[in-house]
Amino acid sequence: MGPLVPDIISNEFNFIIALIMGIGFGFALEQAGFSSTRKLVGLFYGYDFTVLKVFFTAGATAMIGILLLGHLGLLNLEYIFVNPFFVRSAIVGGLIMGAGFIIGGFCPGTSVCAAAIGKVDAMAFLFGSAIGVFAFMEAFPWLEAFYLADNQGAVLIFESLGMSRNMWALVLTIIAITAFLATSWIQSKVTGEKNEWAKVSRSKLAGYIAIPLAVVLMVMITPSRDEYVMAQLEERAASGECQPSIIDADKLAYELINSYFEYNIIDVRTKAEYDSFHIATAINIPLDNLAELAYRPLFRQRVKTNVFYASDFEDAKRACLLARFHGDDSGLALQETAETFQDLFFFPDEMPEAPTRHQLTVRTFREEAARKMEEIQAAVSAMSQPIQKKVRVVQGGCS
């Protein structure tokens, strides 16, 4: 289902979302004390680890939340923006930002917060950051080569470490918890105050630590929604309880030329294969995308019969079963592959010397059908394709 922009929430309304999310962001930052520069830099001198606590808790909460939503099939993790990794500019840019942090005492987000409640130093910082951005823009022709060097693309950390997404979530959660315990100990040493965790009872502390770990472990152990659906399908198909209904090429051609409007022909091959040949009126939904929520209405409608075909009968059956799982009880799988269908109608074999009456009838029918199917295709080619999943250009994030 998610992300909701741009399919469910329009890009225009997204600006209202931006304002609302910003209010939440600003409120949380200010409540955390990020509007105080001395609290922020306390992190670097060991007297106040608020930044680390808030930062890591927020990052871990969001990360676990995203993991959980993806696990439940509510958020498509493939569509989430992942910051691209340009090795040199990421490291040098980060180091310069670090210098800015220790000298200026803020980062951009926190300076906005602090300026909102009247901190003059934060306003100066913001003014400075505009100068810095301006300087970068003006110097860009000289920086461009460095800025674009060493592009690794949108690398995910768990991929580069060779572990699974869930495993990294567990590792990061453990790092965060360890850091919380360690910094509270350091803070108590530096300030001479009592360790904040000493005030909390042991069972409560154990509970706080157990909750995030339990969520991550649950995601690791239980199958995700997608895995669950596929397992159910395979099981039912294997037990013979759920067999797809099958249609053959001649029957399909007959139906098409007489009442094509009663059928949704769905090509589950790749886009390239679909583009080189497809059956008249067919739309293209690659098998891997068939389970997406956007296509559910197609399976639930009762007006037209869905017919699935592929370059392999097994794939057509799989598509038909998947559709049935999502509520399509009249779907059909085409027995012939797309290639066979094309050959039968458009590149028929040579007729034998003395054709039988049956062979002649079939040949006449197929020639006629091929002609009509071409006409129908020409007539409906203006018909729209299913919702094209565009490459999302969603605005947001630092850029």
Next chain:
Amino acid sequence: MKPNQYMNPYLAGILLGLVLLATVYITGRGLGASGAVKSVVATGVKAAAPDHYESAAIYQDYAAEHPGGTMKSWLVFEVLGVLIGAFISGILSDRIGLKLEKGPSVTNKTRILTAVLGGALFGFGSQLGRGCTSGSALSGMSVMSLGGIVTMMAIFGGAYALAWFFRRLWLR
């Protein structure tokens, strides 16, 4: 909320994390801040030096990315929200008022100058590193981006490495 007291950092972190999670769920991207400064700079340059704005490639890239106008950007609206949200929080906790916060042994003038300098470095770095603490580090961590996490380590590593040299700004 008791006036003048900050929220428990872990509670505030969970709140912030939920805001970030909602943002990712709704928009498919995380939060940010420095991008809005870029919008302001682009708007300023367009108003002050339209010829330069038209000729420099980087401003033209920016214009192409923001066809609705230089200020019509997700992050501009988000940062307006940050101002509002922080102000509400400030009212609730009684923290509103013009104030200059600084280390115990620096003058007001030094504090303003270092704030401008720090801001300039941060602004410059955020453009080079494609995002600041919010957009690159925090959001990057939540979506498990390697680039975001490397930038985060560079920011905090850089600040730690320099902390000793600038201790007079903050400590006694």
